[in-house]
Amino acid sequence: MTKQNPILIKILAFWVCLLMLTQAAISASDHKPEISFDIWDWTAPAQDLDLFRTWVEDLADLGFTRLELSVPWRLLEPEPRHYDLRWLEERIRICEHAGLGMRLRINSYYGGATPDWYTGDRWLDAQGNSVPQGPPSIMDERFWNHYGPLCETIAALGKGRDILYNAFIGIHAELKYADWWSYDEATLTAWRAAIQAPRPAWLREVVGELPLPERPEIPPATQGVPDTIPTSLAFIAFREQCWREAVLCFEKAIRKGDPDARISAPLGESFRRQSASMANLDYWGLTRGASQVVHSYDFFRHAKDPAWMAAASVHAFQGITGLPVVFEFDGTPTLEGLGYSIPHLLALGQAAASAGAGLKFANNSYSKTLPSQQPLLRELIDIWRHDWKPQQPSPGQDTILLFCSKWANYTYRESTEWLHEAQFGMYKLFRDAQVPVRIINEDNLGEDLSGYRALYAAFSPRTLMPASTQQQLSTLPLLLIEDFMDIPEPEATGEGITAGLAQIRASTSTCPLGPQDVSNLGPEYQYALTLENKKLLAYRPKHVVMGYPVGSLYLHDELPTVHQGLVLWALGHDSRGAH
Incomplete structure (x- = not known):
């Protein structure tokens, strides 16, 4: 067995400690x-x-x-x-x-x-x-x-x-x-x-x-x-x-x-x-x-x-x-x-x-x-x-991708900020529910997003986006929840209370666009809400369409937590359709 030199060991230990302290100082400086x-x-x-x-x-x-x-x-x-x-x-x-x-x-x-x-x-x-x-x-x-x-x-x-x-x-x-x-x-x-x-x-x-x-x-x-x-x-x-x-x-x-x-x-x-x-x-x-x-x-x-x-x-x-x-x-x-x-x-x-x-x-x-x-x-x-807290992204499997289309902002050039509320009201909804969020737009869809929990498209009608973006959204390997898939009709209104999974108002005076009938999505969908002759909240495994501007209602409705509850319910629709 080789005999160890105690002096050399002490010198090496000193330099290791010094290196660790230096790295710690650099790390602290970076933060x-x-x-x-x-x-x-x-x-x-x-x-x-x-x-x-x-x-x-x-x-x-x-x-x-x-x-x-x-x-x-x-x-x-x-x-x-x-x-x-x-x-x-x-x-x-x-x-x-x-x-x-x-x-x-x-x-x-x-x-x-x-x-x-x-x-x-x-x-x-x-x-x-x-x-x-x-x-x-x-x-x-x-x-x-x-x-x-x-x-x-x-x-x-x-x-x-x-x-x-x-x-x-x-x-x-x-x-x-x-x-x-x-x-x-x-x-x-x-x-x-x-x-x-x-x-x-x-x-x-x-x-x-x-x-x-x-x-x-x-x-x-x-x-x-x-x-x-x-x-x-x-x-x-x-x-x-x-x-x-x-x-x-x-x-x-x-x-x-x-x-x-x-x-x-x-x-x-x-x-x-x-x-x-x-x-x-x-x-x-x-x-x-x-x-x-x-x-x-x-x-x-x-x-x-x-x-x-x-x-x-x-x-x-x-x-x-x-x-x-x-x-x-x-x-x-x-x-x-x-x-x-x-x-x-x-x-x-x-x-x-x-x-x-x-x-x-x-x-x-x-x-x-x-x-x-x-x-x-x-x-x-x-x-x-x-x-101050250094930016530390939450693990992807716990994080919702909040998709806010830039093309929705480009094509709706309105007299009020209702679109901002419709998109970023969802940020507040998730943060209030203590659900981690990463905000993205069209340019991020080229990333590998497969490790995230779900993507919520907040007032981002697909038909306003380039065809390649629409294709990327439709092939995402994770749960997709959308306010609307298509451009909502402005004359659509709905002042009453929904029936079904929850009793809510689906329109607010602060947003010119109200609830939209989503019954044309196909036989594979079920519908959790109805309002007059409209079907809302369509769902199947890996896809949910809310049918109304959820972010706007979360910010302005008297009962915001009901809308929050519906979104959290929608998050349960994984590949098995389990809740």
Whole structure:
């Protein structure tokens, strides 16, 4: 037997312990939330270097981990192909000295950031008018011929540093149009090229080879009936594709400067009635090259909404993109002006932190008050320190896939948010029942979803989706529950009480679409509810069709738990049809 050296054993034991402690420290570091703050390049803390240093040191003392700084194009490229990065390098060094990482928002237009020498197309509305701030067209090659090399140069400067990058090329510094502002000549030229033969796959998916005009009209508003006009569908798909291509151009430029660069996707929520005009519901497509999502929660929209909607919005980004999410609070003066109370804001913070999001403060660099002197910031940071939980997906066999179709949002362009309630009311129903949920949409159906418990399609009529998506839904190897399979008829009403498994109301004044007769599904189905001459809640093994907008009723009916009970009953229909 070989004699063991006790000194060597002690040395090895010491190094093993040290390695374990190091790994534990790294693991702990990985499980801390990002806490970040933005400074816009047109505000005083960015322009005055000494003031910038004061703000950065103040943020570091508060426990912030990252500073987001917008970087003005005109300052860094004063003449074509002539780059002067001294302004940026000085600010990077200050952040590094304070121990803060950075996120650089490369500003192409806001606050006069576009260089005077740039001659490319700018965004135009359908009447040919300029739009606010005049963003350069993202479909103009002249833009990418200059903005791309600038991004490459900046990324080369940041190589090996703790820096994330995002593209400031859309409205509100997000990846979106904000309105039907896609009528500049460069974009219309791209449209005319796309509709010619052979058409790209993304266009054939939605309209095949149907004839399309050389200049598309703005898709009209809807009133309870979705717009399935081929030109509308094609224009919506085209604008989505424009953003995918723009983001890809940005990613290529950044990674040409640094192949290991990390990219951040700035996205506002888009499960809403304006999703088609904003063109930012492509959560999946806009984030394929990103390391994180910075989510700008729409505080203008949600002033009277409960805190669970913040968690739902975070979970939508997490579920669809598979990426870490940072939840962005708007500027304190804006929040106060919108009527938010401190308890309401803290409740939103608790909801977002509990959902596993990081924290970001936006639009506070206009203030003359240092961050440490702003009480709301301190209270929210404290919430993230105590209530934040790292994102830990539940086991698939326990988790419901909550499918919220983006094409339903694209084709229903309504005057109220009833569609959002119909879809995300189901999120609240499952969460209240303590059933784990992962939110997905059409882009996630290519994944292997076989290990999940079931899929619930919340107000997502199949006939509004591309044929390939319909095929993917019909062949899923798990229980599928749907509000409706087909487009519901708006004139269908049902004010009475159902008979059968439960006595419920199946309509609400907040949703223009009521219960639908589903008796035409076939002889293999049974029906658990009837209402007047309608049959509802059709079921067979592996498939259930509710026949009414369950999410809307869960949010607005006097007896929401009855609707919850019906959904939980429907979850019992496995391959054996057992309850």
